[in-house]
Each structure stands twice: as C-alpha cells, then as structure tokens.
Amino acid sequence: MKRGLGLGFGRASLRRRLGLGLALGLTALWLAATTVAGLVLRSEVDEVFDSALQEVAQRVLPLAYAEILTREDDRSIHHMPPVGPHREYISYVVRDAQGRELLQSSDADSLHIPKDLAVGFATTDQLRTYTETAVQGTIVVTTAERLFHRQGAVRKAVMALVWPLIALVPIAILGVWFAVRTSLRPLVSFRAAIEARGRGNLSPVETEGLPAEIAPVAASVDALIGRLRGALEAERGFTANSAHELRTPIAAALAQTQRLIAELAGDPRRDRAQAIEAALKRLARLSEKLMQLAKAEGGGLIAAHPQPLAPVLRLVIDEIDRQLECADRLELAIEGGEAPSSDLDPDAFAILARNLIENALKHGDPERPVWVRLADDRLEVGNHGPVVPPERLAALTRPFERGPTTADGAGLGLAIVSAICRGAGLGLDLASPLPGGADGFQVGVRLTPHAGAIPPRA
CATH class of the missing domain: 3.30.565.10 (Histidine kinase-like ATPase, C-terminal domain)
Structure with a gap:
C-alpha cells in the first residue's frame, strides 16, 4: 500500500514542514524584533548623546566666559588639562566672533572641529557637533563627538541582543521539533494503521486520540474500507458459491458419463462419451481453481x-x-x-x-x-x-x-x-x-x- 498521507521523506513530511516552518518563522520573528530593537536603540542612543553634547556646551559657556575675563593675554589658546588619565568622548572648543580659538579641551586638536557652524546640532563626515553662543555672539562654544563612537555603542548593544538569539535558536528548534513530534504522534499511528490494511486485514481503523481535523478523514477511510470489504466479500462469495454449486452437478454428470463409457464398450459412440468425460474433468478442475481464486482474493x-x-x-x-x-x-x-x-x-x-x-x-x-x-x-x-x-x-x-x-x-x-x-x-x-x-x-x-x-x- 502506498503512503497515502505523505509522511515519509520522499515527499516533505508534515512533521518536517511544521518543524522547519515554525523554527524558521520563530527565527525570522526574532531577527525582525532584533532589527526593530536596534533601530529604536540607535534612535535612543543618538538622543542620549545629543543631550550630552548640549549639556557639555551649556556647562562650558559660563566657565569659558570666566576664564577669558581673567586672562592677561586674550590671544593665547588655553588647553584645559585633563584631571586624570581617561578617554575623552566629547571634546569642545571656544572661539570668538572672528573664529579665533580661545579655549579647548585636551583632545580637541585631533578632531579638527570646523568653524562657522550654525547654532544647534550638525553632522559632518566624522563628527556630530553642537554649537552654542553667548555674550551676543562674541563667544562660540562647539562640542563634538566622533561618529564611530556612537556606531560602536549601537553595535555593542545590538550584539548583546543577537548573541542570546544565536544561543536560543537551537534550543527553540529542538523544542519545536519535540512539540510537533508529540502532537503528530496520533497521526503517525493513524498512517501506520492504514498501511497495515491490505495484508488480509480490512478491519476499521482506530480513531481514538486523533485530532478533530483528522477524525473526519479517519471516518471516510473506515467507510471506504467498509465498502471495499463488502465488494470483495460479494465478489468472493459469488465466485465461491458458483464454483461450489457447480461441483455437485459436475460430479454427477461425470459419474454418469463414466458409467455410460463402461456400457458402450465397443460402441462407436464411446469416443464421444470419452470426450464428454474429458470436458467434465476440465470443468471440475476449473471450478476447483475458481474456489481457490475466491479464497486467494478474500481474507x-x-x-x-x-x-x-x-x-x-x-x-x-x-x-x-x-x-x-x-x-x-x-x-x-x-x-x-x-x-x-x-x-x-x-x-x-x-x-x-x-x-x-x-x-x-x-x-x-x-x-x-x-x-x-x-x-x-x-x-x-x-x-x-x-x-x-x-x-x-x-x-x-x-x-x-x-x-x-x-x-x-x-x-x-x-x-x-x-x-x-x-x-x-x-x-x-x-x-x-x-x-x-x-x-x-x-x-x-x-x-x-x-x-x-x-x-x-x-
């Protein structure tokens, strides 16, 4: 009997389809969620770092103004020394209205912060800046941050979300496979029961434990098996009964023919009687073969x-x-x-x-x-x-x-x-x-x- 439900792997099995579909769907949803989370995280990081740039500029303004008023030489550029060894992420530079640098952080030279920036936020190829003015535009403070710093922060945060996903995908696939295998176990048993039919077994298929979606299929299979069993029994019964009913009259005719042959010794009609005897023997063998065929085609x-x-x-x-x-x-x-x-x-x-x-x-x-x-x-x-x-x-x-x-x-x-x-x-x-x-x-x-x-x- 061929595999009617297609649960083998010659064709894609239902267990494999469901397992792979659910695992891939779950992975795709996680990846989509991680992508959305990464975009939201990047927006939040940009907002936090922009706020830090703005806050640094607003804090530096009064300090820079006080520093400039106490100078004896207003043309010199003062570098604010670092308090201790540290990595500077936000640098600043203070300029006058003509663009001369009056004050800057210790790491500002390496950033090459551009001049004549408009008040507010700006983005260059390598920097994110914020510019603030005071004293009627005579003091200009620009804070700057390298873009790769932000990108690195976002990348690390996204990787923190992706690594658990990589670890959980195999666990999720195993869980999905186990759940699908357990759920489809009644269906596999149902398939095995159908495959068992045919070796002289046309009994109804057990439907206990089948899902509601498959129960009507089982009922239809049982009805089909019942019709097939009835048709086979009718055909076998007709063949067997016909052959059986023929045996008695054939045997009687054969006995009469053999008696007639004995009585016709030396009579020319004896040859005809012997031909009839041979025909009746063939008919007897045929009826016997038909009975055997009926048994062979039955249960x-x-x-x-x-x-x-x-x-x-x-x-x-x-x-x-x-x-x-x-x-x-x-x-x-x-x-x-x-x-x-x-x-x-x-x-x-x-x-x-x-x-x-x-x-x-x-x-x-x-x-x-x-x-x-x-x-x-x-x-x-x-x-x-x-x-x-x-x-x-x-x-x-x-x-x-x-x-x-x-x-x-x-x-x-x-x-x-x-x-x-x-x-x-x-x-x-x-x-x-x-x-x-x-x-x-x-x-x-x-x-x-x-x-x-x-x-x-x-």
Whole structure:
C-alpha cells in the first residue's frame, strides 16, 4: 500500500514542514524584533548623546566666559588639562566672533572641529557637533563627538541582543521539533494503521486520540474500507458459491458419463462419451481453481502465528505425486530443515505451492526435472521449457492468461498465486529464461512482506 498521507521523506513530511516552518518563522520573528530593537536603540542612543553634547556646551559657556575675563593675554589658546588619565568622548572648543580659538579641551586638536557652524546640532563626515553662543555672539562654544563612537555603542548593544538569539535558536528548534513530534504522534499511528490494511486485514481503523481535523478523514477511510470489504466479500462469495454449486452437478454428470463409457464398450459412440468425460474433468478442475481464486482474493491469508512451511510443502508434493506419479521429476530442496516459517496461512501456502508445482510440471519439458527450493524467506519453483517473451511475462498473473504452451489448463494458476501474494503482501518474481540459462521459467515468492513487488492486476 502506498503512503497515502505523505509522511515519509520522499515527499516533505508534515512533521518536517511544521518543524522547519515554525523554527524558521520563530527565527525570522526574532531577527525582525532584533532589527526593530536596534533601530529604536540607535534612535535612543543618538538622543542620549545629543543631550550630552548640549549639556557639555551649556556647562562650558559660563566657565569659558570666566576664564577669558581673567586672562592677561586674550590671544593665547588655553588647553584645559585633563584631571586624570581617561578617554575623552566629547571634546569642545571656544572661539570668538572672528573664529579665533580661545579655549579647548585636551583632545580637541585631533578632531579638527570646523568653524562657522550654525547654532544647534550638525553632522559632518566624522563628527556630530553642537554649537552654542553667548555674550551676543562674541563667544562660540562647539562640542563634538566622533561618529564611530556612537556606531560602536549601537553595535555593542545590538550584539548583546543577537548573541542570546544565536544561543536560543537551537534550543527553540529542538523544542519545536519535540512539540510537533508529540502532537503528530496520533497521526503517525493513524498512517501506520492504514498501511497495515491490505495484508488480509480490512478491519476499521482506530480513531481514538486523533485530532478533530483528522477524525473526519479517519471516518471516510473506515467507510471506504467498509465498502471495499463488502465488494470483495460479494465478489468472493459469488465466485465461491458458483464454483461450489457447480461441483455437485459436475460430479454427477461425470459419474454418469463414466458409467455410460463402461456400457458402450465397443460402441462407436464411446469416443464421444470419452470426450464428454474429458470436458467434465476440465470443468471440475476449473471450478476447483475458481474456489481457490475466491479464497486467494478474500481474507484469511494471514495466520495468527508463524507456521512451519516445510511440512505443508511435503504434503503438497506427496499429494501431487499420488495424482500425477511425478516423483522422479521433482527435486525438492529445503534449506534449514523444518526451520522456514511464515505468518502466511498454511492453507493459502498449500494452494500457492500446489499451483506453482502443477504449472511447472504441466508446462515444462517432460524429460527434464522440476525443482522446488524453500528457504527462510523465499520459495522458488522452476522448470525447463519454452521461453516466455518479456511482453507476455507480466500478463501471466492475470486470470485466463496463458504462455506459449499447448498443455491443458485454464490460465488461473499464476493468477491464484498472484492474488495470494498481493493479499498477503508478499513479493512475486517471474523470470524467463532461467537466470544464467537459455530456456525455462522460474517463479520466486518472497515470503517476507514486501509492498509493491507484485504486478498490478488489470
């Protein structure tokens, strides 16, 4: 049975889609939130540092005015010495109305603060400045800060937000994966229950614990299985009943015909009676094959516990030998003694083996042997005979299809084998000519359940 819900990885599984989608969505939201937080943080940092520039300028103005009034030489530039070793982030310079520098901080020379700046904030390629005037414009104070200082502060703050995100993403992915796996566990069980249907099991699917979104699907699947079970039972019942009802009148007609043959000894009409006898025997075999086909296409192909197959195979061969006296043509090989076993129903295995062996004896070279090999996981039956063309090989599993043979038969043997394999989930391999040979025909049945190996029924 194919995976109807697509939860394997040939296609993207629902667990993988949800897990990756939620993890990537959560990561994208975190990244977007971090970006927005970075922009807000940059705005706040700019506001804080602008306020610091303005405050420094307003504090320096009265100090600079007092310093200039007490000077003896008003042309000299006074550098305010630092109080102690420190890193200066905000520098200032005091100028007069003509742009002459009167006072500056210890680190102002390295900044090259431009002149003739308008009152208020200004931004150059490297600096952020604030200019304030006093005493009717005769004293001009400009404070400045390097732009990379602000950028570095914003970068450090953003990294402080990003590093926890990097650490939390794997944890979040694991958490999302665990949550999705736990949530979809009933759905996985539901898929497994559907996949289990088909090996002779058409019982309703358990719906307990399924999410509300999947419960209607389960109900529809159960309804479909019910309709399929009813159709199969009706078809099987019709075939079985028809074949069964035919057995009694066929047996009666055959007995009457055989009595008539005995009474017509030496009569020319005896040949016609013998032809009728042969036709009735073919009809009896056909009814028996139809009953086998009905069982093969129905349920009951799986046993409750694994059963040994070797004793069943020996009984089948003994029965065929009593009917056809073919012990000298059969070569039986059982690997592992009585060890090979399977959960295939013994009756179904007997029908399968009987049809394969009868076909090999009937359609093979009568002068050459037929071999039967049973291993732990495989049953092989082969013979020497005409090669079946490749275009005809797959068609042999259809009812009433026959290969290049003149032997008597209805063309149902391989159809019955194929139906049993299909219903029990076993693999069926047809090969002609024999592997490594120039003629012959071989059928291999893989006794381990293997979906998709049996040619589809037309």
